[in-house]
Amino acid sequence: MEENGIVTLQEVRWHGRGGQGAWTASELLAKAAIYEGKYIQSFPEFGPERMGAPVRAFTRISKTPLRMHCSIYSPQVAVVLDPTLLNSTPVADGLAQDGLLIINTQLPPAKIRQKLDLIERTVWTVPATDIAVRILGRPITNTAMLGAVARATGIVDLKSLERVIKERFPAGIAEKNIGVMKVAYNEARSG
Numbered sequence: 602m603e604e605n606g607i608v609t610l611q612e613v614r615w616h617g618r619g620g621q622g623a624w625t626a627s628e629l630l631a632k633a634a635i636y637e638g639k640y641i642q643s644f645p646e647f648g649p650e651r652m653g654a655p656v657r658a659f660t661r662i663s664k665t666p667l668r669m670h671c672s673i674y675s676p677q678v679a680v681v682l683d684p685t686l687l688n689s690t691p692v693a694d695g696l697a698q699d700g701l702l703i704i705n706t707q708l709p710p711a712k713i714r715q716k717l718d719l720i721e722r723t724v725w726t727v728p729a730t731d732i733a734v735r736i737l738g739r740p741i742t743n744t745a746m747l748g749a750v751a752r753a754t755g756i757v758d759l760k761s762l763e764r765v766i767k768e769r770f771p772a773g774i775a776e777k778n779i780g781v782m783k784v785a786y787n788e789a790r791s792g
Contacts, residue, residue, distance in 0.1 A: 610664075611677055614659055634660075636764060644658065727785050
């Protein structure tokens with residue numbers, strides 16, 4: 602949402618699988634926004650799903666108080682932690698006309714845009730799984746995707762994300778996750 606050319610509301614929809622940290626990523630992004638003086642909402646959408654089932658989480662960030670309390674139907678940003686969801690989940694449904702799709706994949710943005718018929722949308726890709734395995738030793742991609750979101754949107758500063766990661770995780774794990782986030786920030790590409 603814009604007001605006098607200034608973006609006042611950003612809505613992010615996260616797509617992942619149970620256990621991949623989509624909701625954690627949503628919460629970390631929201632907390633980083635709080636540190637920057639913004640208003641936030643962060644909430645998951647899942648039922649009794651088990652590990653590996655598709656889940657969604659939502660982050661709403663605003664420069665003004667938030668009065669709506671509902672799911673996000675037309676996000677400016679859709680983030681996909683697991684590329685296998687492209688085959689089974691309509692990750693781009695409702696994406697704003699000027700929206701961004703950010704996907705964990707080694708494929709170039711043009712291939713994703715063609716696969717999902719998103720000719721007019723901006724697509725960002727980042728090899729988040731490879732980065733996470735290389736640095737963490739595990740395919741947990743949420744902090745990598747936070748780095749890509751920060752680069753693609755500028756919605757929050759990396760320093761704010763570093764702060765919340767240090768608060769959320771023990772020191773050694775936090776430093777590795779910050780490393781993952783920074784590498785993903787630098788490796789994210791658009792097209």
